[in-house]
Amino acid sequence: MNVLDDLAGGLIVSCQPLPDDPDDPMRDPYVQARVAAAAVRGGAAGIRANGPADVTAIRAAVPVPVIGLYKAGSADVFITPTAAHALEVAAAGAQVVAVDATDRPRPDGRTFADTVRALRAHSDALVLADVSTVAEGLAAVDAGADAVATTLSGYTSPGRHPDGPDLDLLARLVGLLPVPVLAEGRYRDAGQISRAFAAGAHAVVVGNAVTSPLWITRRLVTAVPRHR
């Protein structure tokens, strides 16, 4: 048994301020911990959170597993881009560390496998590989990832992101990988969550649709005459 078993068949709520708005008023560890506590009260089996301060605050506030990541820098690879970031978020209390496992160059010139090795050497945290393609999922498992998530599908090329989740990538990863596959990225409603579990998802991660008043309000005001 490990924390991935605790997440099986569950909803994971991603409690993060909006990355593209430095003035998001939700950018506060206390606030994120309260959001996480509400999500767990509502039935979340796990929480995903960004940065050591939020991870520590959330670990203290909820009894469920916390997947930590560390968004940093302005390079293409910004989700836990280096082994140092991974170790810091593990030391902050994350039982699982989410790391970009795409095939893009990393800011320190090292590899995803280096990050896995560093975590194995210095912490008990499990490694969740955030990928955008089947090939990246296969490579992540070869590099030692404990689980894979579809997090980065739709985010590796410039331009507008797709609206909906990538259920096709999810199904293909589920069919090929010997590790749990998490559905993440643009899941907004119960129908999409049901389809992800039907496709074999180990767990489904939902972020902004639950945890960002800023994101939700910006979407709703597009239908309001005075904001057009």
Ligand SMILES: CC(=O)N[C@H](C=O)[C@@H](O)[C@H](O)[C@H](O)COP(=O)(O)O
């Ligand atoms: C691409 C990227 O940076 N993804 C990040 C991963 O941690 C978050 O900003 C996601 O938006 C979140 O985890 C999932 O949120 P939603 O369910 O709203 O897609």
